[in-house]
Amino acid sequence: MIETMMSNTQAALPELILALGGMVFLMVGVFRGRDSSSLLTWAGVVLFAVCGVLLYNNPPAAGEAFNGLFVVNGFTSFAKILTLIGAGISLIMINNWSHAEGVARFELPIVVVFATLGMLMMISANDFISLYVGLELQSLSLYVLAAFHRSNLRATEAGVKYFVLGALASGML
DSSP: OOOHHHHHHHHTTTHHHHHHHHHHHHHHHHOOGGGGGGHHHHHHHHHHHHHHHHHHHSSOOOOOETTTTTEEOHHHHHHHHHHHHHHHHHHHHHHHHHHHHHHOOTHHHHHHHHHHHHHHHHTTTTHHHHHHHHHHHHHHHHHHHHHTTTOOOHHHHHHOOOHHHHHHHHHOO
């Protein structure tokens, strides 16, 4: 039992690190306020880099975890590393855009971290329910990103339309 728990934890270590990091970022953002946007952005880039280096240097043994809900192999590690690189670059670009537009808030990097967590969960999904959980985590985060510029009516409209379309698609699944 303990061996299974350790292997499950090792298989999902990047996801666990991102989830815990996202929760810590949320607490930091709440207590530091609006001025913590840049700090959390660069902390998010470091978090993505740590997860990527962990996957590259210590890849978990190929196999299944959580009773077959989660698969780990060379391809999933490679896809996760690519996703983390893309998320880190996106986070830097989003930080520059948000400061230029005047919408820099601490929630922005946190939403990107949770969207990336959903992407990593989908990459390792080996069952429909784990794929669905990852898809919902990613899509809910992306709904927020679509409507993040609250003073822009087009952004709000896009977020609502994206949410309705996603809810319809989720209901069909």
